[in-house]
Amino acid sequence: MNIIISNTAGTPIYEQIKEQIKAAIFRGELKEGELLPSIRRLARDLRISVITTMRAYNDLEQEGFVVNMQGKGCYVQSQNADLLREHKLREVEKHLHASVVAARLCELSDDELLNMLKYFMNEEDEYE
Amino acid sequence: MKKTLLFVGMELRSLKPYRVSILILIVLATGLGFFFGSSHALSSYLMMVLILLMTYPFSISEKNRLDTLYSTLSINRKTVVRGHYSFALMAEAVFIVLAILFSWIMSLFIGAKFDIMETLFSISLLSGVFSLLVAIQFPIYFKYDYSKAKILAFIPLFIVFLGIIQFPLLTELLGIKFPWTDISFVTSDIPAYIFFAPFIFGLVLLWLSCVLSCRLYAKRDI
Amino acid sequence: MNNILELNGVFKSYKTFALEDITFALPRGFVMGFIGPNGAGKTTTIKLILNMLQRNAGTIKVFGKDNIFYEQEIKEKIGVVMDNTFYVDEWSLKDIERTLKPFYKRWDSGKYNSFLSDFRLDVNKKVKEISRGMKMKLMIAIALSHEADLLILDEPTSGLDAVARNELMEILSEFIEDENKGVLFSTHVTPDLEKIADYITVINNGRILYSGIKDDLLEKYVIIRGGLDVLDDEFKTKIIGCREHNVGFDGLIDSSVLPLLPKNIITERSNLDEIIVRFNNWRENK
Numbered sequence: 001m002n003i004i005i006s007n008t009a010g011t012p013i014y015e016q017i018k019e020q021i022k023a024a025i026f027r028g029e030l031k032e033g034e035l036l037p038s039i040r041r042l043a044r045d046l047r048i049s050v051i052t053t054m055r056a057y058n059d060l061e062q063e064g065f066v067v068n069m070q071g072k073g074c075y076v077q078s079q080n081a082d083l084l085r086e087h088k089l090r091e092v093e094k095h096l097h098a099s100v101v102a103a104r105l106c107e108l109s110d111d112e113l114l115n116m117l118k119y120f121m122n123e124e125d126e127y128e
Numbered sequence: 129m130k131k132t133l134l135f136v137g138m139e140l141r142s143l144k145p146y147r148v149s150i151l152i153l154i155v156l157a158t159g160l161g162f163f164f165g166s167s168h169a170l171s172s173y174l175m176m177v178l179i180l181l182m183t184y185p186f187s188i189s190e191k192n193r194l195d196t197l198y199s200t201l202s203i204n205r206k207t208v209v210r211g212h213y214s215f216a217l218m219a220e221a222v223f224i225v226l227a228i229l230f231s232w233i234m235s236l237f238i239g240a241k242f243d244i245m246e247t248l249f250s251i252s253l254l255s256g257v258f259s260l261l262v263a264i265q266f267p268i269y270f271k272y273d274y275s276k277a278k279i280l281a282f283i284p285l286f287i288v289f290l291g292i293i294q295f296p297l298l299t300e301l302l303g304i305k306f307p308w309t310d311i312s313f314v315t316s317d318i319p320a321y322i323f324f325a326p327f328i329f330g331l332v333l334l335w336l337s338c339v340l341s342c343r344l345y346a347k348r349d350i
Numbered sequence: 351m352n353n354i355l356e357l358n359g360v361f362k363s364y365k366t367f368a369l370e371d372i373t374f375a376l377p378r379g380f381v382m383g384f385i386g387p388n389g390a391g392k393t394t395t396i397k398l399i400l401n402m403l404q405r406n407a408g409t410i411k412v413f414g415k416d417n418i419f420y421e422q423e424i425k426e427k428i429g430v431v432m433d434n435t436f437y438v439d440e441w442s443l444k445d446i447e448r449t450l451k452p453f454y455k456r457w458d459s460g461k462y463n464s465f466l467s468d469f470r471l472d473v474n475k476k477v478k479e480i481s482r483g484m485k486m487k488l489m490i491a492i493a494l495s496h497e498a499d500l501l502i503l504d505e506p507t508s509g510l511d512a513v514a515r516n517e518l519m520e521i522l523s524e525f526i527e528d529e530n531k532g533v534l535f536s537t538h539v540t541p542d543l544e545k546i547a548d549y550i551t552v553i554n555n556g557r558i559l560y561s562g563i564k565d566d567l568l569e570k571y572v573i574i575r576g577g578l579d580v581l582d583d584e585f586k587t588k589i590i591g592c593r594e595h596n597v598g599f600d601g602l603i604d605s606s607v608l609p610l611l612p613k614n615i616i617t618e619r620s621n622l623d624e625i626i627v628r629f630n631n632w633r634e635n636k
Contacts, residue, residue: 007545010619012565043546044523050380051548051563131422134452141449145440188438196436199402201453202425350402 001029005046013048017056025065025076026084036066036074131203135211136218142188143181150184153177158230165238167231168250174230175254176289178223179261182216183269183281190274195350205346209270213338216262220255227251245323252327259330261285263337270345353414354378354500354532355399360408362398367556369394372408374551374561379529381522383547383564384536385622387630391556392536396504399534400430412500426455429493433505435485439478443471443488454496465491483514490521501525501533507542515542522546540622552625559629568620571628572608575600576615585611591628591635602628 001024005016024030043053057074060066066074103113157177161170198208235242265281353375360372369391376382384392397403399410401418410417412424437446451457469487486506493501507515523546525531551561560567577598586592589601
């Protein structure tokens with residue numbers, strides 16, 4: 001698993017870590033029962049604060065993605081297939097909503113927006 | 129106790145860069161003593177060198193921020209003070225040994241008279257002066273930085289230096305016949321236990337001075 | 351909470367400057383950045399912790415113990431790095447080891463030598479012959495060779511180039527991987543700390559302005575920029591270190607009041623430098 005942090009991105013670092021670990025779980029790169037790197041080791045590797053890393057792991061635990069075994073480390077928890085799908089759907093919704101907000105700001109018409117969406121869908125299909 | 133000894137060791141090591149100049153000073157003092165052919169003069173010069181040497185640790189310490197080093201080590205302020213005084217005591221012991229040794233050597237080579245009682249009295253007297261000077265100077269160094277304390281602390285030193293160097297000259301000028309090279313006239317009149325009074329008195333002064341310095345250094349902002 | 355360092359209501363006054371009510375705590379296992387402009391009181395605070403200065407009031411605990419009463423015991427486990435060395439210039443690095451080793455129960459000569467070779471420091475070199483960056487690494491090597499649990503660094507990066515600063519950060523991240531250690535790092539160059547510090551204590555003019563988790567501090571304040579037309583007096587009072595110029599204004603603001611602000615201002619994530627500067631301007635204008 002790779003975790004790539006951007007110090008200039010608008011999103012806080014703990015958020016970046018959290019999202020990237022989640023993405024790895026969704027992609028199946030991190031499997032159930034797999035041990036995550038220890039908090040302190042990850043902080044050292046990424047050269048970031050220990051607390052930032054702790055916060056990312058705590059959030060992941062609260063959202064049910066990992067389980068923290070005292071003294072042993074953090075393990076990836078089993079993911080419900082419906083939950084995974086649900087999560088992905090929410091992700092799509094979020095981005096679509098952001099697109100609509102952006103489109104409204106520059107007074108893009110609904111048709112134009114839909115065309116744009118179709119264009120991207122075609123392009124993605126071709127790419128694959 | 130162990131830490132105090134370690135401290136003295138550290139102090140000796142801090143003098144290491146100056147060992148050549150220290151040696152030159154000692155040789156110079158001895159040479160001068162031989163030149164005058166007087167064991168008493170030799171001991172006086174040796175004592176002057178040692179008293180000069182006593183300011184070295186303070187000057188080195190200021191130059192290299194050693195007070196900061198001391199604050200990072202697992203020793204308290206008292207150890208620092210006691211270490212400095214132990215160093216002075218050690219120097220005094222070295223002085224006594226050297227003075228006796230050189231006086232004896234002198235008697236062998238240039239046929240100067242070697243009276244052990246006389247030599248001891250002379251050394252005891254000089255030890256007393258050494259202790260007195262250290263006892264006055266050290267508290268000043270512990271209270272202020274070296275550069276601030278230097279002038280203040282050098283006043284008593286200067287007076288004694290002047291006294292020792294100029295004394296024969298002065299007595300000659302005034303026409304008083306003081307047997308500078310032969311102090312047997314003093315020693316013959318007084319009981320033996322008085323011989324060591326200046327030395328013992330000096331040690332008491334040093335101890336009092338050490339107690340005072342501990343208080344002063346404990347309050348010092350480094 | 352297991353604090354490796356704790357200051358409570360510490361006062362120290364001089365003729366022209368005073369530290370007032372210095373209170374902060376560093377939990378074991380973390381790095382605290384101690385930041386503020388030059389002359390804010392960082393070195394004075396550190397000297398108080400090391401019992402180099404006499405405090406007028408308050409308590410200082412290191413490893414949960416009074417720093418004066420347990421001075422000897424505590425110092426066995428503290429490593430100190432300052433902006434300049436405090437060893438005899440003429441000493442070689444070998445002399446330093448010989449001198450310091452007997453003072454520490456946990457001194458590890460093997461470690462000292464391996465750090466020196468890692469840092470490319472020649473044991474036969476004298477202190478006066480090595481560069482500033484090397485001196486900093488020498489102090490680090492000494493601190494780590496006696497297995498210090500608490501590292502206290504006072505402006506260790508001043509006058510160092512980017513490469514040496516980066517190396518220091520690398521050493522510290524490795525050091526803090528052990529959850530029993532702690533680091534107090536004072537500096538006025540904040541980008542170094544921006545990444546690895548867990549806690550931040552901001553000091554200005556002898557007073558603590560903030561002490562807490564770094565991420566919280568950076569989230570608490572945001573940078574705002576906007577046009578002069580929206581800047582009324584009431585708004586101005588909320589801005590910390592507001593700078594007005596011909597074509598607008600900028601400043602720092604508590605993020606909790608953001609929703610109340612006009613829509614047409616720009617907000618940006620804050621950083622430690624910005625926080626120090628704005629708070630300093632704000633205090634000076636008061």
